Amino acid sequence: MRERVDRVIRSDAVLTPAGFVPGAVTITGGAVTAILPIDEPVDTRPIAESGLSDGAATDLRLPTGRVLLPGLVDTHVHVNEPGRTDWEGFASATRAAAAGGVTTLIDMPLNSIPPTTTVRGLELKRASAGPQASVDVGFWGGAVPDNLGTLRDLDDAGVFGFKAFLSPSGVDEFPALSSAELLTAAAEIAAFGGLLLVHAEDPAELDAAPPAHGRSYAGFLASRPPQAETSAIDRVIDAVRRTGVRAHILHLSAGAALPRLRAARAAGLPITVETCPHYLSFAAEQIPDGATAFKCCPPIRDAANRELLWAALRDGTIDFVASDHSPATPELKLGHDGDFGLAWGGISGLELSLPAVWTAARASGIGLDRVLGWMSAATARFAGLPGKGSIQPGADADLVSFAPEESFTVDVGALRHKNPVSAFDGATLTGRVHTTWLAGAVVHDTGVGDGGTSGATSPAASAHPERPPRGALLRRQTPKP
Secondary structure, eight states: OOOOBSEEEEEEEEEETTEEEEEEEEEETTEEEEEEOTTOOOOBOOHHHHTOOSOOOSEEEOOTTOEEEEOEEEEEEOOOTTTOTTTOOHHHHHHHHHHTTEEEEEEOSSSSSSOSSSHHHHHHHHHHHTTTOSSEEEEOEEOOGGGTTOHHHHHHHTOOOEEEESSOOSSTTSOOOOHHHHHHHHHHHHHTTOEEEEEOOOHHHHHHSOOOOSSOHHHHHHHSOHHHHHHHHHHHHHHHHHHOOEEEEOSOOOGGGHHHHHHHHHTTOOEEEEEOHHHHHOOGGGOOTTOGGGOOSSOOOOHHHHHHHHHHHHHTSSOEEOOOBOOOOHHHHHTTTTOTTTSOOOBOOGGGHHHHHHHHHHHTTOOHHHHHIIIIIHHHHHHTOTTSSOOSTTSBOOEEEEEEEEEEEOOGGGSSSSSSOOTTTTOEEEEEEEEEEETTEEEEEOSSSSSSSTTEEOOOOOOOSOOOSSSOOBOOOOOOO
């Protein structure tokens, strides 16, 4: 007789590594134990015995029209706590993540004060996140001029890798690396097998471009030309060739950079690339003057450029999609009468990443399985998280009930990130997250049939006390009843 399990979730379409299949996913101890025929009887433990206290049924079947997906892994999120918690914070960011089907996020080392450029800064981040996070959280470290030579300490303390800027970051406490410092950082990180992430815009090219000022989006676009990205990426490729460091290009915007990236990868250089939902969803021609909610760096370019990014996703030149959720207060983002030179640059879209990418992919005939490949499986592999990004025995039971044909209009006031600003406000998107489970426990539910509390995201709980030496996740723990 089959052993009892904590929970079983049945769906007409479960996304497994082999594709969509009807099945009953059994969960014990926070992990997937089996994928059984959809109607096979399963003996589930009582709630009190299983340790689940989310109020949802232990044996449930998703309604027709919903599919069961692996939780998303978003490797590019600016949480900004501590120090700029009025911009965002772990409580609000992880609620938004859970509502968007993101069960693991990795926090960027800047816009917090202090930044994650020291072990002490990392400890402060963990202390902030631990009692608040609704999903699993990891942390990137930063490589800045002042901490070169000490990066191994951060690596030993559990960061996933090191982010560097080649142009000004926008905050004084996270300065950019010069060309010489980039090589120094690359050699240091390569020596211990770490990962270097780069915001690739060349400051010389930015200085040579006309400065951004006023309400014209075309003027802002001209201030961040494609050659700023291509020149900076050339520098990264050179650093990889000279040091052997594993490098990652963050938030690729310029399609003009794709040929050199294809050539570098064909030559065997260890370079990976991401792009973001806003680059795949919007086009410069559609952005009104003064609409600073759309400002980000590098910028949203034209429709032809957007199609180059989609083609690069299809052919594997771009490895995956991450949100680059970079929020700020309404005053910083919108309070300058539409002046693109003064507004903060960053898109708030963490909760909407999956429906945004799915909406555009669906219109182009791209399957939902490929979208999850870019936003869950590939990001989990990139971060070195073998228990994430798939539904199969032994994987973490991080799951999402998703209605791929259900459309909605984005109301920024109803989103769960802290400040009601987003370029996606008013957009009609297809695909809605209804329930999110983390380690088998409900952490978000819309209250329309999958279980849990209406509209709720679960309260935070204590951090996991044991961590591996690299890529350490702060795991949200389900409270005991």
